[in-house]
Amino acid sequence: MFANKEEFKGAFLKKLEMMCGKSFGESTQRDHYFTLGNMVREYVSTSWINTNERYRMAKGKQIYYLSIEFLLGRLLHHNLLNLGLEDVVREGLEDLGIDLNRLEEAEPDAGLGNGGLGRLAACFMDSLASLDLPGHGCGIRYKHGLFEQKIVEGYQVELPEQWLRHGHVWEVRRAELAIEIPFWGNVEVREENGRLAFRHVNAETITAVPYDMPVVGYKTDTVNTLRLWNAEPSPYPIHQDILKYKRETESVSEFLYPDDTHDEGKILRLKQQYFLVSASIRSIIRSHRKRYGGLHSFHEHVGIHINDTHPVLAIPELMRILIDEEGMGWEEAWQITTKTISYTNHTTLSEALEKWPVRIFQPLLPRVYMIVEEINERFCQQLWEQYPGDWQHIEQLAIIAHGEVKMAHLALVGSYSVNGVAALHTEILKKREMSSFYRIYPEKFNNKTNGITHRRWLLKANPLLAKFITEGIGNGWIREPEQLSSLAQFKEDSSFLEQLSQIKQQNKLRLAKRIEEQTGMMVDPASIFDIQVKRLHAYKRQLLNIMHVMYLYNRIKEDGNFQMNPRTFIFGAKASPGYYYAKKIIKLINTVAEKVNRDPLANEKLKVVFLENYRVSLAEEVFPAADISEQISTASKEASGTGNMKFMMNGALTVGTLDGANIEIKEKAGDENIFIFGLSADQVLNYYQNGGYHSMEYYHHDERIRQVVDQLTNGFFPDTDDEFDPIYDSLLTENDQYFVLRDFSSYVNVQSQAGKAYEDQGRWRKMSLMNISGSGYFSSDRTINEYASDIWRIKTLGIK
Missing domain, CATH: 3.40.50.2000 (Glycogen Phosphorylase B;)
Structure with a gap:
């Protein structure tokens, strides 16, 4: 498209005048965005036409x-990256006083x-x-x-x-x-x-x-x-x-x-x-x-x-x-x-x-x-x-x-084909949820574990890490993401691990800046960034997460000897407009955040952040900054998950149940590089089938649970009246459909283990590296190749 930045600048300025009818000096950021976007779309139009013609002829x-x-x-930055134009465009725009990253923010x-x-x-x-x-x-x-x-x-x-x-x-x-x-x-x-x-x-x-x-x-x-x-x-x-x-x-x-x-x-x-x-x-x-x-x-x-x-x-x-x-x-x-x-x-x-x-x-x-x-x-x-x-x-x-x-x-x-999206999910479909259909059509059922495009979620979202990986193992991983497994050779290289840690710290600083801009709150980039970002649904158990935060707050307030690594709990989630219960959990998270963040006794060790309007562009800043990835759905309920893969690829450690693709993440990262807790899918399904779970027993026999659950309704949160009665009732009167109380103790224990592991930074960095190393399998390129060969029977039609 452009041989160099000078050629790009000339074309950009000419296009801007033609499109906007104004000089560069009078133009706005939106003018710059639309000018560049139109240039890129016009550039790809020839290849677009040729692709359709190639398919027609073939x-x-x-x-x-x-x-x-x-x-x-x-799409702007993503398309520039895929076209190989990012560097020349970035340099040309810089000469004109335009920051490509800021320009990207003009795109909704x-x-x-x-x-x-x-x-x-x-x-x-x-x-x-x-x-x-x-x-x-x-x-x-x-x-x-x-x-x-x-x-x-x-x-x-x-x-x-x-x-x-x-x-x-x-x-x-x-x-x-x-x-x-x-x-x-x-x-x-x-x-x-x-x-x-x-x-x-x-x-x-x-x-x-x-x-x-x-x-x-x-x-x-x-x-x-x-x-x-x-x-x-x-x-x-x-x-x-x-x-x-x-x-x-x-x-x-x-x-x-x-x-x-x-x-x-x-x-x-x-x-x-x-x-x-x-x-x-x-x-x-x-x-x-x-x-x-x-x-x-x-x-x-x-x-x-x-x-x-x-x-x-x-x-x-x-x-x-x-x-x-x-x-x-x-x-x-x-x-x-x-x-x-x-x-x-x-x-x-x-x-x-x-x-x-x-x-x-x-x-x-x-x-x-x-x-x-x-x-x-x-x-x-x-x-x-x-x-x-x-x-x-x-x-x-x-x-x-x-x-x-x-x-x-x-x-x-x-x-002719019915596929699940993770190994566990497909087995549940075959053996339980759709077992009668499986007996009739066994040949239709197959598994295709989900994947994510590593080009957006690593190459674009985390350029510092992407560049560092390329310096270590070459750039072949961009075409063949399973080459990321070569990173395992550096697991004992303290200098390599130290640089990896520095990149994580820079990404945390970037997210901390975003949090301050969006909420006005300052968070400590040296604290553990413990993050749960996903759709708000009862089975995803954001409730379990925030109840753990309440438990930690209680410990800090009541036990002067209680020690913990400073931790910033970050949530991002939208609840469907008609999902009343999910909205109550959002209100609870924000109510806990207000209480914790305003308490000088607690807020040096504990901060809670709710990032409003969670979306793809915000996610691109969140995933690279995470230390802990919260994947805590009730086992058997999450078909796969893809956020878990994005966190893993960016070096976060999973705290999760044996649900969805967490099981395959555990296999790829290694048992020692993940924190697993809670009921298994078989145990959950057995409870649903045969009964035997009584949430009230856990409420009566675990003082920690009783204290946290009571705080929902006993005036612990001022001016909330009966705000959280529906949550209280769901846990006790309605017998806790998603086993929050059943898994609470196990979750508290595994979170404590994660905190102790973080204290040994040498070990933590190695665990982080092994997660990145094992993440190539979760590229959507692998998934799509499997769909193409096993289900669709389509072949590559690229230009030789």
């Missing part, structure tokens, strides 16, 4: 990854996701392009994405997130490729040429307009596409109340997660899901027809992967198109569909396995519902042949039962 199989979330974060986070699901999808997009694999993303262009979180008097307050306020430099609107999506109406059935034909009539249509974003691979000519659909009014609406129709239409792509505690929200959520899959599949089919004509070989050239149950309507929608529009018989359509669609399950939580009331589903999607009914009828007939007379078993496995459509069951029946 006529190989392409994968389309359908996800309701893509948590992209900022593309907050099109809520947590691990959406961030995983973004990491997968990066790996597909970087590995020259023909894979594209399909999602929704939410106007507001996830809400912006403010903490007001300790409470979470949600504000609309305005990431599109000033436009989005990376997207290209493709209005000519818009698609009409029908809802409501009814189905006409008639006979044509000796077969039944179905037509969806009197439908209310919504226009899906694609906005394409380039997905730039790391130092490769491959630029894949992320297509995000925007909901707009149809040019020919049949709705009589035009303003109401416009409002309802635009709401489909307005917010990431509508509140679905009432029917209106449920309808909107189901609309979003069908809007995504119908627009995406019809767009994919349009491209396929251009190349190959008919759809009889569709599955040979196209793979559609559904990321969790949200896009599972892809199955009946593809069937609808093959039968109603292509004129295929059921058997051929079903064979093509079940050879096209693969499915990733992301949860063992029954409440997260979506079910839709028939009374909502049928009128909203009348033709699709007919197809789901037929799939269910045929599946139940198959079950009857396998389990004759066992109505109860058939009822449990049916796709439609008790007035509900079970989306996970539809995904299991209609896809």
